[in-house]
Amino acid sequence: MRIPVAALLALGALTAPASVSASDLSACVPGLRAKALSEGISAATFDANVPQVEADPKLLELLDRQPEFSTPIWDYLAGLVDEERVSDGKAMLAAHADTLARVEAAYGVDPETVVAVWGVESDYGKVFGKRPLLQSLTTLSCMGRRQSFFRGELMATLRIIQAGDVAPEKLVGSWAGAFGHTQFMPSTYRRIAVDFDGDGRRDLVDSIPDALASTANYLKRSGWRERQPWGYEVKLPDGYAGSGGRRNRKPLSSWQAEGIRRVDGVAIALPADTPTALLLPAGREGPAFLVFKNFDAIYSYNAAESYALAISHLSDRLRGRGPLVTPWPTDDPGLSRAERRELQTLLLARGHDIGEVDGIIGTSTRAAIKQEQARLGQAPADGRGGRRILEALRAEAPPADVTPAEGVPAPAVGMP
Template sequence: MRRIAWALAAWLAMGGVAAAQDVQAGFRAFLQNDIWPEARAVGVSRRTFDAAFEGVRANTKLPDLQLPGDAAKVEEINRQAEFQSPTAYFDEAKMAATAARGRAMLAQYAGVIKRIEARYGVPGPIVVAVWGRESGYGAAKIPYDAFEVLGTKAYLARRKEMFRAELIAALRIVQDGDLTAAQMKSSWAGALGQPQFMPTKFRALAVDFDGDGRRDIWNSVPDTLASIANYLRQSGWQPGRDWGFEARVPASVSCTLEGPDQGRPIADFAQAGVTRVSGRAFPPNEMRATGHLLMPAGRFGPAFVATPNFYVIKEYNNSDLYALFIGHLADRMAGGGPFSGEWRKVAGLTRGDVARLQERLVARGYDVGRPDGLAGFKTRRSIGAYQEKAGLPSTCWPTRELAAQMR
């Protein structure tokens, strides 16, 4: 019996080795037959191409891959912090420490930041907050070979075409002389340097602010901060406006009014009874301008009146929690305190659970955007609309109880 078990294990192991070899052979053929002709067509030399992929193998341990033979499915778990519990994301001890470090960075680089604000119109605390979130103010390790990551994902990821474009852009960065192939270090998702730019964003938006002739977002703080500011300004940042305000939203104001497509003068929200938690009035220039109701945890967390600048931050990372983290951290650097509202823990659903709930809402005629398992504003307000129609308390948030009720 033991001999049979050993033989079976050996056979399975050999099968695994063969499958791995097939993946690597397919990867090399993909690079040569698919990527090289496209790279050559946009001016990448063979020398650059060979330097980029010397010794590179497909890294099948990277997340979010579609390996041969795997069935396509929605992941049951949320790997990125931005799509997990707000309670953990806004841990107060970590937030306070990050803000304190941010204030020190604002002081240390005050001269550079003042020049960046003058050129790009983006407040220094917002820029520094992005820097802090993306790379711990430059302290985070960026360990991956960008060509290994991007090549693997262009070959095996679920979003192959997106990563293919990023891979070609990475090759062009080396061809342009910004960095050598060996210097191209990235995150597991292929994002580059301290601001974590994808290669296409680097080519379009990174700047040389220290005047050394190179756009060095790995080692230069001025280049890093100015590149972040340029990204936000080119994404539509409106100088002179805040990102938003924590607010009290009375029950008479429906949480289904949330969303960037339902903007109205902030004065309208104030007239409906929405007030700032600080007790201060909304600034006069903001009262006349457009605001948006924002309830990133439905009725289970703090509420906000966001400005269009909040959605500019989302251009950097398309997550409500990410943009809120940046805005709140910037406020803390400027002397603000913790959130007034409480992020209440709710018996959680997995990403797969939320996707199935979204499908049930779509079947009933509600617009959730894309049923991807992420509770974005369209999903939140559709939940609220369903709850109101069903005579249930309107929470605008996916819960186990709601999932059970909708089966």
């Protein structure tokens, strides 16, 4: 389970220094060297890359913070499946149509699903992450929990370097070690990445064809079924008291016998015995979904139902389908990235020192939101960037004696 870097940045994960010292790292490196040599990694490769690494003190906090599990589903999806990402995704479908057609012919995965993974994982290559893999994986190999797992990822990274597929300086990504357009972990790269452009290297950083084909190969090997849907949003019958869950599989006909139908009324064109699960990510009052084998393939990419729903829903939007029909059961829905930038602009106009307008609801932005919530009498004053605080700030003019930061336009009262 890892965090897609685009999601991490969009949501603004909290960070705090942890106790990591250079001496701790230096004491650990000889053991890593012995492991590398025993696994066929040359001394030259190890010595040129690992001993120079400095510990990253923020990683242990990030290790215990997963936005897929700690963020309300309506916030998580609002930032990942917004009109901006849908529009950009459709542009990517057009720009790479020939490559995607060849990928589909080779692996049986439709272009919309492949591009949806690309969009959620790195915002179509705009956000790879900034942490050097060698630094992150060496630190996590020596401190915190799951050291054995991260040592395996470090060894896989050294093999990528030794093979000459990707240069060390280009191996930057998420804090946990995922890298490239579709954010493969190094061990996943070793098993599944393909050289689709035929240049003799499996390059997920500088080769979009390699990245897209590798993603399709991953899904195929995870059980993807060609030309079958991931699932559908459905309507529950009045008074439905049943339970859901991805592992609670029953034949499709069983769910239909309980009165569950597609929310658009269209019949589900699958065999009656198709193994099917019902997802209720926000309970019976929120959107509900019947999901099939292809949802499991997407889930395997990053083991969180909210993540798999983001990929699945974005793929539907890229096919031209609309937003979810059933509203989330909240009076304070989540914000798109454009709305988050607007919220930050409104906060800057009120004199809050939150840095640049980037759509990332990080520590400074949350602190400013909390102050404004308290001033406006909103409870709880928890620093969450939702629609309620945005609309409240839209509705009032900013203080007359506050000038927005340079390069940030003053917001209009009632800004749409």
